Amino acid sequence: MNVAVIGLGLIGGSLLQALEAAGHAVTGYDADPATRELAEKDGRNVAGSVAEAAAGAEIVALAVPLPVLPGVIAELAGYDGLITDVTSVKGPVRALGIRRFVGGHPMAGKETSGYAAADPALFDGCAWVLCLEPGETDLDDWLTAAALFTALGARVVPATAAEHDRAVAEISHVPHLLAAALARRLVGNPLAAALGAGSFRDGTRVAGTRAELIAAMCGGNATATREVLTAVIDDLRQRLDELSAADPVEALIPALREAGDARRAWPPKPGAAAEEPAGAEELLALGRAGGWVTAVSESRVTVRTMRPESDRITP
Amino acid sequence: MNVAVIGLGLIGGSLLQALEAAGHAVTGYDADPATRELAEKDGRNVAGSVAEAAAGAEIVALAVPLPVLPGVIAELAGYDGLITDVTSVKGPVRALGIRRFVGGHPMAGKETSGYAAADPALFDGCAWVLCLEPGETDLDDWLTAAALFTALGARVVPATAAEHDRAVAEISHVPHLLAAALARRLVGNPLAAALGAGSFRDGTRVAGTRAELIAAMCGGNATATREVLTAVIDDLRQRLDELSAADPVEALIPALREAGDARRAWPPKPGAAAEEPAGAEELLALGRAGGWVTAVSESRVTVRTMRPESDRITP
Structure with missing residues (x-):
């Protein structure tokens, strides 16, 4: 896929590197010229503006702090594809009313920050909440984002922003x-x-x-x-x-x-993998049960999932 | 010194071993015959009763749980020497009104328990609160207990039971x-x-x-x-x-x-060692300042102390 990553700090930089390693065509952008230079020297495609990065992208991932989000959204006026983000609070981002938006929160971090600390393996095994609002989020967009991030090794957890x-x-x-x-x-x-x-x-x-x-x-x-x-x-x-x-x-x-x-009983032990219907209500029920999506099937009719052991129905 | 240790669990067993290693004549007792046997097989002096253990002792250390203390005290009716304890709450023990009593609490522990887990090095570097009640505790008794436990490597912290x-x-x-x-x-x-x-x-x-x-x-x-x-x-x-x-x-x-x-700023760094007067008020002020006693001088007029670095008066 063609992906744009806006904001190349620890999370954005790691995401750019991880997506590139997974075979995607990724363009990055950061408001800080020194960070852009760092990423360019690292051999990455770096654009000169938000709009330039988003041109031709099928999905734009916003890895900027919450206060900066509205400004970046304004710069994406000409872009009509899917948008996701990585900010750690989802209600206020949902309130921005971004078009074709699937809010995300990778629960990954390190003691260090900045592009220099970026690590393409950062998301391997991490929980990545992807927000799914019934009647609001496009399920196909949600599955596109879920497919992208599960392929990086993340455990994609469906939840509403409030949850x-x-x-x-x-x-x-x-x-x-x-x-x-x-x-x-x-x-x-x-x-x-x-x-x-x-x-x-x-x-x-x-x-x-x-x-x-x-x-x-x-x-x-x-x-x-x-x-x-x-x-x-x-x-x-x-x-x-x-x-x-x-x-x-x-x-x-x-x-x-x-x-x-x-x-x-914490942390919960992963139970058996399963194939489940990729419906919004089923996905939210999975997240509420402590489960997550490990892969999206080709047909997008089902997802491969994992539920905690304690949730398994024993005969 | 002649010391009796009543109760040979993790703390009592470790105390018996540590005092013996420090050259004292120690007799132990435990209400559980299997524990007594274990300590005997370990080459320790083990008495058949509380009174027998206390006979000839200059200090009796009670390492039994709080609910058991009154019964043990009753068995010590014929003993008129110094008594100390290791229970983790001091107000209720003080309320028992034990004669010639210096309440103690070594802040040491392990995941395991029982005589089998005893370790003569358990108190090395640990904080050991010794209670000092103005007008109630005999200062000479307090210094006797402090000398005994600092020699095991403990940081003896003076404090009232309430503190x-x-x-x-x-x-x-x-x-x-x-x-x-x-x-x-x-x-x-x-x-x-x-x-x-x-x-x-x-x-x-x-x-x-x-x-x-x-x-x-x-x-x-x-x-x-x-x-x-x-x-x-x-x-x-x-x-x-x-x-x-x-x-x-x-x-x-x-x-x-x-x-x-x-x-x-936590944990506080130890500052410089000093020699301070061994008065009750001075000792309590030392404890309130986060300091502790590292040794009792021969004359018992002074104690060697350590105060946290942040408390040091800089010129």
Whole structure:
């Protein structure tokens, strides 16, 4: 396929390299001349503008930060093909009302950033959420994007933008806020700092992330983060009640047991591969069950899927 | 010294072995005959009762679970020497009103338990809180215990029982409850489980600990755990307010920056060694500053100490 990648940082650069390695004709563009030069020296096709990169493309992948998206969309006025993106929050991008859009979020990253850190193997085995809005997303466009990214080794997870934003609040954004709340207990508290060990180290690790990055993630996904944080606070208040019970040890056990069971079952083990109908509702049900698409069939009538072992129906 | 160790699990067994290796005459006892046999076959002096173990001892170290402590104390009716313990909560032990008591808590552990897992090097470099209650603890007894445990390589941290219980709630008990709250978000939520990655893994690791152990820790330290959990909930509610601000990203940054600074400064680097007066108030001030005792001088007038680097007065 002819693919354009706009934004050649870690994700965009890796995507350009991975798609090229998979045999596609890829043109890249980055607003930063130094980054364009870096990619050119690396032997890549680099265009001089967004419009030039998109000319002749069948799919344009936007790998730019959320605040930059509207400007790039405006530059794509003359392009009428499929558009996807890689931003980590999907509701606000959906709200932009981009034509022929399939929102995406590859859950891949590294400690480093920029084109120099790009790696064509970055997406191998990573979860790549592709948004599917019933009555809004064109299923054929969705399958085109799914075929492209599964071929890079990604586990394509179908979800609505709202489902995605809620899930990442649960597994990433709220965990960052909890880690920060624990780390803040150290302020003016050298005795606690001297006694902290393994549980403190792990529970606070991500609090060391740059404040601007955590704030951008959580603030950019404010609605879902607020909902999940409210649920977590409510849960913690139940622990407070249990700590005030006549026998706090007994009172605490049921919730802690549920937590332990859930944690020990995570990460879920992949079950058996299957062939399933490529309908929008079936795909969303697959994602809700914790499954993903591993390949799109030639006929596009079915997808090859993988569901977690715990979801398998045992006779 | 003549030392008796009551309870020969991981901590008691390791203590018996470490004290013997340090040249002390140690007698052990465990209520479980199989454990006594194991220690005997290991070449240790093992008594047939608590009273027999304590006969002739200058210090008795109780390494038994909190619920068992009152019974063991009753068996020590004929013993009038110094008593210390290793239980992980100090307020409830102090409330038992044990005569000539210096409460202790070595912050050491392993994944395994029982005498078979004992290791004489377990306390090397570990923080060992020794409780010092102004007007209650005999300073000479405290220094005797401090001399014994610093010689095993432990960092002896002076603190009151209340300070200890509050600090461990901050660095261990509440972190376990937060990890459990995050892990509980997975219940009925396979999509989130499929997307969880590094921040979720680390933030929930200790939720996989046995529910009974977490409940015993938190429930056994209910007052301090409740206080700290209340403070953490209040802090998280401020994050909720910030998420509702006109610019949530900007609103979130100050608290996240404070958390990040605190986390990056942890663990504190040890500063320069010093010689300090061995007074009760001086020792408690040392502990509150995040420092610890590394040795007790012959004259017992001073202790050798270490304070964290950030606490050092620079000229």
